[in-house]
Amino acid sequence: MSSNPPELIRLERRDLDMLLTYESGDQFTVTYDDIRYSCPCAKCSPLRNEDESSKSLRRQIEALSPEKPKVKPVGKYALAFEWDSGCSSGIYRFERIWALANNQDPDDGRAYVHGVW
Amino acid sequence: MAESPLSVHDPNSEGSQDMKPSPQQQKQMEQAYAQMKRKMSMQEIGKKIKHKIMVLSGKGGVGKSTVSTGLALSLAQRGHSVGILDIDITGPNVPKMMGLDGRRLHVEEGRIHPAQGHLGVKVISMAFLLEDEDTPVVWRGPIKLGAIQQFIGDVEWGQLDYLIIDFPPGTSDEPLTVAQSLPDIDGMVIVTTPQDVALLDSRKSITFSESLKVPVLGVVENMSGYTIRGNGPSNSQVTISGPGGKSHNTTTDEEGNFSVTLDIFKEGGGKSTAEEFGVPFLGALPFDPGFVRGGDDGVHRIVSEPEGESAIAFSKVVESIMEQIGSSSGPGLEII
Numbered sequence: 001m002s003s004n005p006p007e008l009i010r011l012e013r014r015d016l017d018m019l020l021t022y023e024s025g026d027q028f029t030v031t032y033d034d035i036r037y038s039c040p041c042a043k044c045s046p047l048r049n050e051d052e053s054s055k056s057l058r059r060q061i062e063a064l065s066p067e068k069p070k071v072k073p074v075g076k077y078a079l080a081f082e083w084d085s086g087c088s089s090g091i092y093r094f095e096r097i098w099a100l101a102n103n104q105d106p107d108d109g110r111a112y113v114h115g116v117w
Numbered sequence: 118m119a120e121s122p123l124s125v126h127d128p129n130s131e132g133s134q135d136m137k138p139s140p141q142q143q144k145q146m147e148q149a150y151a152q153m154k155r156k157m158s159m160q161e162i163g164k165k166i167k168h169k170i171m172v173l174s175g176k177g178g179v180g181k182s183t184v185s186t187g188l189a190l191s192l193a194q195r196g197h198s199v200g201i202l203d204i205d206i207t208g209p210n211v212p213k214m215m216g217l218d219g220r221r222l223h224v225e226e227g228r229i230h231p232a233q234g235h236l237g238v239k240v241i242s243m244a245f246l247l248e249d250e251d252t253p254v255v256w257r258g259p260i261k262l263g264a265i266q267q268f269i270g271d272v273e274w275g276q277l278d279y280l281i282i283d284f285p286p287g288t289s290d291e292p293l294t295v296a297q298s299l300p301d302i303d304g305m306v307i308v309t310t311p312q313d314v315a316l317l318d319s320r321k322s323i324t325f326s327e328s329l330k331v332p333v334l335g336v337v338e339n340m341s342g343y344t345i346r347g348n349g350p351s352n353s354q355v356t357i358s359g360p361g362g363k364s365h366n367t368t369t370d371e372e373g374n375f376s377v378t379l380d381i382f383k384e385g386g387g388k389s390t391a392e393e394f395g396v397p398f399l400g401a402l403p404f405d406p407g408f409v410r411g412g413d414d415g416v417h418r419i420v421s422e423p424e425g426e427s428a429i430a431f432s433k434v435v436e437s438i439m440e441q442i443g444s445s446s447g448p449g450l451e452i453i
Contacts, residue, residue, distance in 0.1 A: 010451045071452050074304075074332040077397055077441065091332055091396075 005098030011079075013068050020101050028101035032069065035081060036061045038106045039090035049111045061086065162269065163300035166200070166277040168442055171295065171305040171331065177286035179310045180339040184402065185283035186214045186238075188306070188438070190419040191431040193236035197278035200231060202268060203242035204295060205285040206261050212244045216415035221245055228273040235420045241272050262294045269298050296331050303442045304334035306399065334441045335397035337434055338388065340404040344426070348373040378403075397441060400434040403427060 010021035017031040037058055039045070047057040070082040078093045099106040138146065163169075172185045182205070189199045203211035212218055215234030222245045223230040231239035243264070274280065282299075284291050296302060349355055351373045357365045369375045388398045405418060405427045419428045 008450055010453070012453050073450060073452075078332070080332070089330070093396075 005095050008094055008097065011071060013071065015068065016066055018071075020097070030097070030100045032066070033058075033061055034100055035069075035092070036064070036083070036086055038092075038096065038100060039087050040092060040096060040106075041087060041089035043089065044087055045107075048107065162272070162274060166274060166280045168278065169280045169282065169299055169302045170334065170438065170442075171282045171284065171292060171302060172308060173284045173292060173305050174286055174308040179286075179308050180402075181286065181308050182210050182214060182283055184306070184308045184337055184339055185281050186211060186417055187402070187419055187427070187431045188435060189238045189279070189281045190236055190417055191428070191435045192279050192281075193238050194419065194423065194428075194432070195435070198237070198276065200239040200241070200274050200277045200280045202272075202280060202282045203240065203244070204265055204268070204282055204291050206243045206264060206291070208285060209242040209244035211240055211283055212242050213415060214417055215240050216417070216420075217245075218415055225273075227271065229268075229271050230273050235417055239274060239277070241268055261291070265291060265294050266298055269295065292331075302331050304332040306334050306438065307336045307396075308339055309336060310338065310340045333396040334438055335399035336388075337399045338401040340402070344376055344378045344403060346374065346376045348375065397437065399437040399441075400430065402430045402434065 005022075006026075007023040008020055009023050010019075012019040012021075017029050018035075020028045020030060022028075037048075044057065047053040064083075064085050067084055069088075072080045072082065074080050074091050078091045079097065080088070080091050082088045096106040099108075170188070172181055172188070174181050182203070185201060185203075189201045193199045201211055201215070203209045205211075212220065212232070212234075215238060217232045217234045217240055220232045222232060222241070229241065231241045232245060234240050282295055284295075292305075345357065347355070349369050351369055351371050353369050353373075355367050355369060355375050355377075357367070357377050365377045367375050367377050388401075403426055418425065419431060422428060
């Protein structure tokens with residue numbers, strides 16, 4: 001995952017996904033299901049560690065009614081997505097969004113380890 | 118308290134005349150009126166204070182109050198108007214660190230006026246209300262939370278650029294009360310030390326992040342390293358035996374001086390913590406015995422040595438925080 005992603009200048013919320021435009025003019029699409037599935041909060045992250053819980057998380061997300069989230073900037077480093085259903089706790093760093101836009105693993109292959117802060 | 122403008126009106130009574138409420142009803146109405154006034158006041162205070170920053174840690178003894186006072190003084194050094202709200206009801210020690218030991222709060226027309234410490238930093242703390250510093254505060258949750266709401270709603274802070282809120286360790290009710298009472302909190306600064314035991318139990322952080330929904334501005338590593346200095350023959354090799362028997366090699370300069378930073382606990386715990394949680398690392402603060410002396414004497418290290426190593430480290434942390442909250446709308450991001 002790139003530690004210095006290019007600057008995200010436009011985020012267009014569509015019905016099922018969002019269209020991201022970066023300063024270079026490059027555009028990417030990220031589905032809301034992918035955003036929800038990669039939620040970095042301490043509750044969702046551990047579920048991606050194991051195959052079974054990861055699949056279960058994906059199924060739960062896909063079973064939710066489609067909805068367009070509210071998107072709010074968090075400082076200068078991240079975005080927060082607010083949904084009527086499901087988890088809204090995650091704060092998504094721009095690096096994470098960039099990884100998703102490029103179909104890369106936003107966790108960079110690392111398992112989530114509880115702990116910290 | 119000003120007389121409540123409330124009375125009971127019973128439309129079914131003869132001639133629709135006002136009835137006098139019972140003392141219990143009157144008390145309930147007065148409490149509701151005071152609560153409403155306080156709520157409105159909290160909203161108003163929220164507007165007068167530009168930035169509100171919570172300082173927390175999962176573990177006690179990591180130096181939260183030291184960091185809170187250091188951040189406040191470092192911001193004040195830059196010319197900002199700053200206040201500190203010491204929410205640690207049972208163990209308040211901010212006043213001592215700010216040279217305000219033994220001071221009392223001034224109350225005028227039902228409003229509490231904060232005490233002013235070094236560099237004009239305004240301070241509100243439970244310590245100001247204790248008869249003597251050895252008196253323990255043994256309050257159950259609701260009383261404690263009532264006091265916190267009073268500290269937020271009934272305090273005349275005036276216009277502030279920054280309000281630093283210092284919490285007791287852990288994830289108890291206090292941060293939740295503040296987050297629910299004070300609008301538009303910019304975020305929280307998490308203080309840690311480079312030890313494994315300073316890492317928090319995951320369940321606490323889950324409950325906490327879900328309940329609060331306050332963004333993490335970043336992690337500060339306190340007691341990061343202790344720098345020792347000495348001298349010897351110029352350009353000579355020096356070996357220092359550090360904690361855990363780890364050897365540190367360095368070379369003296371032309372004048373024979375050398376310095377070595379020893380990691381008293383571990384190395385880089387705060388940074389890895391920040392990376393693990395995907396939040397910014399705000400910086401590391403050195404292990405500085407001067408903080409202990411300064412805390413006891415009431416002269417903060419930043420005040421006694423404004424150009425010192427610790428003051429510089431705090432200044433860097435403040436820069437990182439200001440960078441985080443400098444733009445709430447992201448880097449020119451258009452969201453549609």
